[in-house]
Amino acid sequence: MTLHDVRPVRRGSLHRALRLLEAVDRHRDGVTADALARELGLPVAVVDRTAAELEDHGYLQRLDGDAYVLGGALVRLAGRTRRDTLRDRLDTALRGLRDELGAAVHLGAYRDGEAVVEASATAPWAPGGPAWVDPRAAAHATALGKCLLAQLDDRARRDHLDRHPPVRLTSRTTTDPGQLLQRLDRQPATMPVLDLQEYALGTVCAAVPLTAGSTAACLAVSLPLDQAYRLRRAADVLADRAATVLLALAL
Structure with missing residues (x-):
């Protein structure tokens, strides 16, 4: 048998396998071989x-x-494909925001009692700032973390601060839990949460909440201190584009 003889057989077998899988998929409760044959x-x-x-x-x-x-x-396999597709769409949305703002953009979420950075879009011309402290332990100081905590109820906030006592990261960091809780409680839902060198000297950040069901989530932007004048405008753009990111997440 030559190579030319083999190829049609393999294509025919693959075609039958795909047809069979498609047919089984149409019968979610199960289907017998006899029924498939017919x-x-x-x-x-x-x-x-x-x-x-x-x-x-x-x-x-x-x-x-x-x-x-x-x-x-x-x-x-289908689950991995869907997750890969969602991740591609999210990365595309975040890169679009990064390019529009000329600044690093981050997606944060509060999962299993921790503030986490789910994804980021950075570039040499849009650095993400120093990542020298675990985000889970720095939520009290970062715009991303404070925005997530502001979306929790008082009990959940206190639980977080009990597990991650606020520590001084810069001279501007709020370390008093009571004062921090008051600020979180007074945070207007329509206003961005700011980090003005509370996490790292030379870096300013802003975060806006993402309304995504019961999950606390947010978009954040970080800028070098000498571009702090751009921060409020960048936060406004994040708020305007939040729906685009939610669609990318398919929430």
């Missing part, structure tokens, strides 16, 4: 052989009664 117009022996190969690789799963459903390997 639906696809294929011999039962061919369906049995193809299904067995797909089952061996985890793409199909056989239920009691010999019915087939999609297997875990295919479900995991």
